[in-house]
Structures are given as structure tokens and as C-alpha cells.
Amino acid sequence: MTQILTPSTPARLELDKIELQVARCPSLPSLNSINKALQELLSVEQRYSSQISEVIRRDPSLTSRLLRLVNSVYYGLSNPVNSVEEAVFYLGMRQIRQLTMVTPIIEDFQKLTRQCAFPWREFWQHSIGCAILTREVVTAVSTSTDESDYVAGLVHDVGKIVMAWSFPDHFAEIHRQAHDGTRDLSEIENEVLGLDHAELGALYLERHRLPELMVKSARFHHHPEKAGAYAHIVASVQIADLLLRKENIGCSGNYQPVTHEHCLAASGWSILLPNASDAEQAIAKASLHRSLERLPHVLEGLV
Ligand SMILES: [Fe+2]
């Protein structure tokens, strides 16, 4: 298909150009309020590593950077570090402080580039909401053992931050087109940039040697049936993502409406509850409904 270019339309890019730019992508930006909260916490004498972890866990960018750092410093650990708490324990306060000192802020970047007014705070709420709800989905259908499912939910849409940061003109054009919610976001991203946020996020995480679960979550959160050994957790991410969008909690930047039927038909359910009776499914879904009701209040206090 020939693309009609207006002077303001950035050209669609080839994969090798995108990969090169992703490889050069500097530290991902964080939300001002979270970086501030973390710096304040680091400046007081009496603080606990659990408090530090709790703040970092509200930020997909900081979490990715922290896990990237710990896994490169401790390269060769038999199991990569998937948990924020564990990463904070391994790295110690000095390294965490260094991490926050070089954190770019997404709001400054938006002002600087006069980029389209993307609702970043609400996007952060979408990411944290997805992390919390992914945990709830996992625990509603099985027993959750560590927090790797939380991190998988937190970073599922990290490709949107990578896109805004590395391809600001394409990002602005994509969200200009996506705003009326009549077309699928991935389709617009593929058309305008040449890659969608799922693949771009996965490329970024892969490039920075982040744990495979995070890569799979980013790449397959719209198609968990392709996630192989991680299908169970990625299916939980898919369900969490859809429920948040259906309830309009936070903003994912995908304005296509999600209906109740859409949520029920999600491929993730057949991965999570393949042989469940209707009654068992109803119990699992009812417990999620209660979590969803509480979530907006929880998120208000977090970012
Ligand atoms: Fe997505």
C-alpha cells in the first residue's frame, strides 16, 4: 500500500532502522511524582528497602532499569532476578540512588518536544493497575509464588514508552489517529511506524537482556496463546489489561472500546481455566470484580 505523506507525517521505518534506534534508546523516562517520592525516601535516614521497592514497583521504566542493572551486574545467576524486592536487596542503596539521579522525566520530555498531550499519569495507572490485577488473576486461578507476575503486568505496554521516547513524531501521529477509537491501535502503529508497541517493547527488553517472562509479556499480551511456557502468566496479563480497559481505569492509549463480551471471549480464559466448570469460572470472575471495584481508589494514592 502506498503511504500518502503530508509534510507532518513521519515516514514508516524499516525494521533495521527501528532496531538501531531501540539499541541506542537511553534510559526510559519515569513519572515525575514517582521519581520525586523515591528521591525523598532515599534522602531520609530511617527507611527500609521494602519502602524503596514499593515505590519502584509503581514505575515500569524504573523497574525495567533496575532489573536490567541487577541482571547485568549479577550476570550468570542461575535464575535471572525477576523481582523488584530482590533487585533492591542485591544492589543496595548507593546503586539505587545513582539510578534515580540519571532518571529522565516524561513530563519534561513532553514539554521539550511539544509532543501530543498523551495522558502519562493515567498511562502509569494503567500499567500499575495491570500489574496489581495480573497478580489477582493469577491468584484467583492458582497459587502465586513470587512477584514475577506483577512485573510482567507492569511492563506489558512498555513499548509505548519506548515509542514515545525513541520515535516521538511517529508516536504523536499514531495517537492523533488512534484518538477517536475507531481503529485498532496495533494496526495504526504498524502502518505509521512499521512495528506495534508489543513488538517494540519486546525488542527493547530483549536488547537490554531483561528476563524472558518480561519479554514474552510485552510481545504476546494480546496473544497469550503464543507465549509458550509463560502462557499462563501472559494470559493473566491479557485478562487484566482488558478488564482495566473495559472499566476505563487509567488510560492505556488504546481508545477502542472493550465490551463485556470481548473480555469473556479473550483467549486467556481458555489457557487459565481450560477445564473449569461454569461455577468455578463464576467464582474466579466474581473475585476479580471485587478487586476491580477497589482499584481506582488504590491507584489514586499511588501516582
Ligand atoms: Fe498493549
Ligand SMILES: [Fe+2]
Ligand atoms: Fe495495556
